[in-house]
Amino acid sequence: MGLSSIWTVLILSILLEHTLDTFTQDVDGDPGGDLNDLGVTFPSPEEIKPVEFVTANSTIITSQTGSKALLPCVISNIGDGMVSWIRRKDYHLLTVGVVTYSSDARFQVIHSQHSEDWTLQIKYVQTRDAGLYECQVSSHPPTSIFIQLIVVEAKAEISGPTEKYLKPGSGLRLQCTISQSTEPPLFVFWYHNNRMINYDADKGINVTTELPTKTSLLTINSAATRHSGNYSCVPSNAQPASTYVHILN
Known part of the structure; x- marks a missing residue:
């Protein structure tokens, strides 16, 4: 704050003090007069x-x-x-x-x-x-x-090892759980080699998702060699998880 600003503050303070003194004298000089006579009321400490x-x-x-x-x-x-x-x-x-x-x-x-x-x-x-x-x-x-x-940071986890080995005709079961999530996802997509397979029931792939419990299950009743490859669980609000499935000849 510069010198001129300091002087301005001092002058305003003096003027304000003078005005308040004059106002108080006027009220006190009126016999029986007080602030209430002027219609000015203040809350009591109990009311604040x-x-x-x-x-x-x-x-x-x-x-x-x-x-x-x-x-x-x-x-x-x-x-x-x-x-x-x-x-x-x-x-x-x-x-x-x-x-x-x-x-x-x-x-x-x-x-x-x-x-x-x-x-x-x-x-x-x-x-x-x-x-x-x-x-x-x-x-x-x-x-x-x-x-x-x-x-x-929410993340998906597929239970079991990151690589799975099955014989042809065996059942495949992949369970995906979302951890560290404060809210359920809007959806969970499954991918096989970068292709979304949630609706591939005609190819023997079934996906069941329970959004409130943040879990999704992929099942194949009878796995074939065409089912080999990378499987990814991709929730809408979490980091994805992947596992690789080998169908042995």
Whole structure:
């Protein structure tokens, strides 16, 4: 702050103090007069409620890469306070009120008028988004809570060895399970040598997928040499898994 700015602040402070003194003298000089006579009322200390966070401090949120993370921050008695979200690892100001200050458009506050909810939404979560986030209210003094975001990378796993050996006519059973996933996939596709085979029942291949349990099962009742090759389980929201099947002559 330059010298001229300092003087400006001092002058304004003096003028404000003088105005308040004059106003007080005018009110006190009126016999029986007080601020209530002027229609000015102030809440009693009992009526002023402190800012209260409904969301628990140190809440942990787990989200998987590519999904949408929702970091809760519910506040009551906010009054005229302003809510800000700050990424603590680099003290980057993300949002103030409902305005996003970050150049990363994935960050957005979800808030409706008169609501106490100031949830921070992060779209298309990446591993670098993991860490501590601060939800702060500009009260006097400022008060805040911290939310920990854990980011996991979901992956598919096919049970058994990565290479399987079968005799012609044997049954083939491949079970794929999605681990470290915070939500079920929209779909699970199976590929044989880069060709999608979910609907190849006429070729003796059957696929059964249970999305809520994040599992998918591929079965072939009687394997033939044409069934040799690489099989891949590819969920919509997880890293794929592969296994190689050898049908021996």
